[in-house]
């Protein structure tokens with residue numbers, strides 16, 4: 001890819017005053033579905049079934065089939081999906097759960113809420129995911145679960161991470177909150193471990209019109225335990241003796257109805273994300289920034305986010321904002337640098353790769369329905385600012 005080709009793509013962008021490019025524009029993919037959504041909501045409202053019921057069960061069947069697993073249990077959000085999956089695995093005080101130092105804070109909140117101790121592992125800069133070579137040193141006699149995070153929609157190396165547990169009885173729970181539809185070695189993300197947790201937060205690749213989440217698994221007993229935990233150990237007729245305190249953490253039936261309508265569009269939306277990412281890769285080639293690591297042999301990336309790494313990131317973000325280009329930072333601090341998490345006992349410098357990434361990551365606009373012209377405009381603005389910063 002030559003700089004000339006990259007420039008040709010950018011130069012095809014229209015000039016003049018253009019509207020802002022949003023980081024995410026949910027209305028683009030939602031607008032064509034609105035009539036169907038209204039009709040489904042009317043139907044469900046007339047039905048009067050607002051919790052549990054056949055619509056939730058239908059979505060659970062559809063999403064389990066999509067993920068290539070036997071069971072799906074709809075829950076209130078992705079954090080609860082992780083938390084209830086851990087509780088269903090009987091994880092609690094005295095246990096340790098290993099995860100990546102650069103994940104969204106919800107992953108470690110879920111671990112901590114069970115009473116278990118979160119143990120962090122640095123990332124491999126070549127993949128952006130938990131480094132399997134460091135997992136062996138992080139696991140020990142009280143490690144119960146390891147949570148690989150498919151951050152930004154890129155499959156984490158689950159088999160290598162599991163192998164690094166060295167034959168100990170450690171369960172793999174995938175954090176698939178950002179990776180609906182991604183694949184690794186011909187299998188769907190969500191089907192690679194004992195269980196997986198999804199979030200249906202509105203901006204996710206499959207998002208509700210509010211909060212939602214799911215646990216998927218092939219293990220019937222585990223699914224049953226999550227079902228009991230999300231709903232007070234079952235209804236009064238079939239309530240079982242609590243091994244763990246349950247709660248209200250169901251996926252709303254209305255949200256399940258909307259997710260069921262949206263699911264058949266997910267593959268197409270993911271292809272749109274992948275096409276925009278491919279366009280960025282060409283248009284940003286040769287610039288002084290790191291493109292998101294991705295080797296096609298590592299599976300099917302679904303680009304929940306398109307995250308570049310760049311020096312003087314905050315200055316660049318401010319300049320792009322002045323140019324009408326919105327950006328995001330996912331995430332500004334690794335977990336051990338988040339206020340309130342000092343009790344984990346880590347210090348600055350403990351996870352150098354995650355710390356370096358946090359200082360440099362910048363998420364560019366990317367969502368289903370983003371136009372080529374918008375991608376070109378973002379790339380053109382980046383090229384202008386980066387070439388100005390480095391005239392050589």
Ligand SMILES: Cc1ncc(COP(=O)(O)O)c(C=O)c1O
Nearest residue numbers: 077078079104106107177199201
């Ligand atoms: C990697 C990751 N894990 C967990 C979560 C938690 O999901 P929720 O926000 O639905 O609780 C998210 C959501 O942002 C996430 O991105």
